[in-house]
Amino acid sequence: MPLRNYVSYNAMLSGYLRNAEFSLARNLFDRMPKDLFSWNLMLSGYVRNRRLRDARVLFDSMPQKDVVSWNAMLSGYVRSGHVDEAREVFDKMPHKNSISWNGLLAAYVRSGRLEEGSLLFESKSDWELISWNCLMGGYVKRSMLGDARLLFDQMPIRDVVSWNTMISGYAQDGDLSQARRLFEESPVRDVFTWTAMVCAYVQNGMLDEARRVFNEMPQRREMSYNAMIAGYVQYKRMDMARELFEEMPFPNIGSWNIMISCYCQEGDVAQARNLFDRMPQRDSVSWAAIIAGYAQNGHYEEAMNMLVEMKRDGEGLNRSTLCCALSTCAHIAALELGKQVHGQVVKTGYENGCLVGNALVGMYCKCGCIDEAYEVFQGIQRKDIVSWNTMLSGYARHGFGRLALTVFESMITAGVKPDEITMVGVLSACSHNGLTDRGTEYFHSMDKDYGVKPNSNHYTCTVDLLGRAGRLEEAQNLIRNMPFEPDVATWGALLGASRIHGNMELSEKAAEMIFKMEPHNSGMYVLLSNLYAASGRWVDVSKIRLKMREVGVQKTPGYSWVEVHNKIHTFTVGDCFHPEKRRIYAFLEELDLEMKQEGYVPSTKLVLHDVEEEEKKHMLKYHSEKIAVAFGILTIPAGRPIRVMKNLRVCEDCHNAIKHISKIVGRLIILRDSHRFHHFSEGICSCGDYW
DNA sequence: GTAGGGTTAG
Structure with missing residues (x-):
């Protein structure tokens, strides 16, 4: 066995980390002789892959730390939007270099905390150009063009990025004349500068002008095409967008993504899927676009399937895919699944950020858990x-x-x-x-x-x-x-x-x-x-x-569903397909008798068809929501609420019956219909019979 | 640090 030194161990460790083989890496790390470089390697491996908790535990146990270690921990918090933690690390650092300062500033800017960002900026004078650009970009993103311009005018030196940021700021704001003026003044122009002008014309609805600039550009890159295509899309010129897309010599992932998401917005998911399948490579944006496309067009099952596909494909969950996953769970009210996704969210540390946080709140609201949402x-x-x-x-x-x-x-x-x-x-x-x-x-x-x-x-x-x-x-x-x-x-x-x-x-x-x-x-x-x-x-x-x-219109069939042990059970009126139907119907009969003793009278006038009185009662008895409630009571452990969903509004008779049922079985029944939530408990509904 | 996606109602 040849003698190995730190260097070869570190090389091996970094190889594992590059391939995101965490268990292998950790295993090696725990056994090998370590120098500071090894610790930093492991730490930045965790940070790059958003394993913040692991990173922090490792960081706290480090025998010694240098500025690289501190910066790695800082950048972990910066990337995941944990601004306050980033600040804490920053304040504790024994030595800071320009990377630390830039990092903290970026944290404030990215999370939109510009007031604090500008305070930090004022606390020091020797900022690097990149930080000037960063803060200016933050103002631009928030449409605070006055502040951005002030900074731009004060800058000791400007590079092409500074000019581009300002020009595209005016462009996005629709201020064509300012954009034009700066464009003329700018000492250097690159693809970004020209592309910003394309955007400026697009923003003003001047597609032909935009196309003229596009044609005049000295050189084009994929992003220039993408800007033009996005312009066509914005004004519903799908034909032109498609044409230009087909003309592109080498469409990049972004080009494909634009096309996919706009087909989705048009409601043409099939076409979007077609493109998705033809893509040479996909990234998280592509997945997010197609999943959201399915979800927004009501194909929730497909959306969930694609989420599974995505994981199989090795695409990790990031903010946007987590978002899509949560909003899909919300639509179909898959609480158990939603909770699992929530677990993932906690691991990655996105929970307190706006985007994923909002999706979580929405998921809990739509799944009937209003307290968890709060x-x-x-x-x-x-x-x-x-x-x-x-x-x-x-x-x-x-x-x-x-x-x-x-x-x-x-x-x-x-x-x-x-x-x-x-x-x-x-x-x-x-x-x-x-x-x-x-x-x-x-x-x-x-x-x-x-x-x-x-x-x-x-x-x-x-x-x-x-x-x-x-x-x-x-x-x-x-x-x-x-x-x-x-x-x-x-x-x-x-x-x-x-x-x-x-x-x-x-x-x-x-x-x-x-x-x-x-x-x-x-x-x-x-x-x-x-x-x-x-x-x-x-x-x-x-x-x-x-x-x-x-x-030629058909009545939308009413159906109800309930999630039990991670599986969704759907019922239609008089459902006879469920494997447990005998047990359910027997239980319903039982409930029916008890309800009548409690004074329940079926309101037969709500039945749509002209049938005999007895038969009407029978039809009411087997409305989908009643079956779902009965199934829920039978299968969901006592003490837990029963959450039932219905695609249409709950009928008056069922509403009345479920009130009685909640009292008889002593359970909380939460029903989501197409309009709102009803919390039934002890014979009373939270809607106060007013819905 | 200068494209492209994702969250809210009816």
């Missing part, structure tokens, strides 16, 4: 508008209107300016909780107080708000005085309200408007036909059904 929300260090909106509308959907409004007030106190989505959350919180006057006040003052002009969503919420409270006349007035044409959703809100309050005439009027606009909207046919059925107008019911057949 916990994560509180842990997000720098909450952005999305964090606030997610939490606010989460509370609103769960029927905790006052909590939602408390979040809203804290948001205002924190100095975050509400946007359109915030106000939808506020109005729907009021609507779900019968806070009618408060809601209308918000509606009328939102433009004045927060500078948010009511859009059709806000009108719809307010029509809903007034309508539910029975103020149908006011709701109609609101529609009449809208500054734009009411859309299907607005009429839908009026229809829903007039249905609750039994105003047949108004219902028919609203339905007629909807049919005119969207002859294929199946939900509206069903709503109206339910309405007729409820008042025994069977002739009209059959007319509707005839019409449905004429225009």
Whole structure:
């Protein structure tokens, strides 16, 4: 056995680390003779692969540290956005070099904490050019062009990056004339400079001008093509985008990614998938784009499958793929899976960042765990508008209107300016909780107080708000005085309200408007036909059904699902495919008897079809949500809540029945329907029977 | 440090 020295051990260690063979590397590391270089190797291996906890443990146990070790630990925190930890390390460092200073500045800039960044910048005068550019880039990203320009003018020396950053800042801001001026003034131009000008014209909708600059460029790189393609995409010129893409001699991953994500946005996932499969190489962006594409177009199973594929392909989870994974879990309410992803998130240390944090909050909200959502929300260090909106509308959907409004007030106190989505959350919180006057006040003052002009969503919420409270006349007035044409959703809100309050005439009027606009909207046919059925107008019911057949619309089938032991069980009305159906139906019979003793009376008027009374009861008994609830009770361990999801709104009879069931079996039942959450416990529902 | 993705409502 030849004698090995530090150098050969270190070479071997670095080989393992390069290939991300952590267990092999660690094994070797623990047994080999180590010098400081070995420790630093292992440490930076962990840092590069985002294994922050391992890195920290190693760092703390190091027998000695040099500036490289400190910088490695610092950069671990910088990369993962743990700014406060980065600061702590920075403050403790016995010696700092320019890498340390640049690192901390970058941490502030990247996480958008520009105030602190500029304070740090002012505390020292001999900054390197790269730091000037970094801070200026931070201002540009936040559209703080005045501050960026101030810095630009003060710089002792400028390089081509400085010029490019400023020019592309103006370009992105749509300030074509400033961009143009700097472009003329700039002593040097490279591909970035020219590409920034392409962007400047694109931002102003001047595609032909952009193309002219593109054609004039002395040299082109992939990114120049990509900017032009992105421009075409932005203005829905898919044909031109595709043409240029096909012309590219060597499209890079970015080019493919743009094409994929824009096909996804157009709803053409098949085309996107086609490109995805043809790509010579993929990166995390490609995976994120295709997974999000599936998720956003409602193909949740495909999205989940692709996530599995991705891991098999060796692509690690990063912020964006974790995000996609969480939002997919949220859509299908796969709580167990979501929790597993949460575990991954904790390992990588993204939990307290905005992007992944927001996705986690959304996942817990949509899976019915509002308390867990709030916990994560509180842990997000720098909450952005999305964090606030997610939490606010989460509370609103769960029927905790006052909590939602408390979040809203804290948001205002924190100095975050509400946007359109915030106000939808506020109005729907009021609507779900019968806070009618408060809601209308918000509606009328939102433009004045927060500078948010009511859009059709806000009108719809307010029509809903007034309508539910029975103020149908006011709701109609609101529609009449809208500054734009009411859309299907607005009429839908009026229809829903007039249905609750039994105003047949108004219902028919609203339905007629909807049919005119969207002859294929199946939900509206069903709503109206339910309405007729409820008042025994069977002739009209059959007319509707005839019409449905004429225009070829089909009722969206209702289904419910429940997650048990990591598996999703889906049920349809009168489901007879589930392997445990005998057990479930026997249990339902049992429950039915007990419910009746408790005073439950089936509300048969809600059954759509004209059948005999006894048979109607039978049909109600086997609605998908009841089956799912029964299955949940049978299989989910006592003490744990039962979480059931439904794709449509819960029917009145089921709502009533589940209230009784929650009391009989003494369990918390959380039902998510297409509209909101219902927490059933001890015979009461959190919605207060107002939904 | 100067493309491309990902999170929020109805």
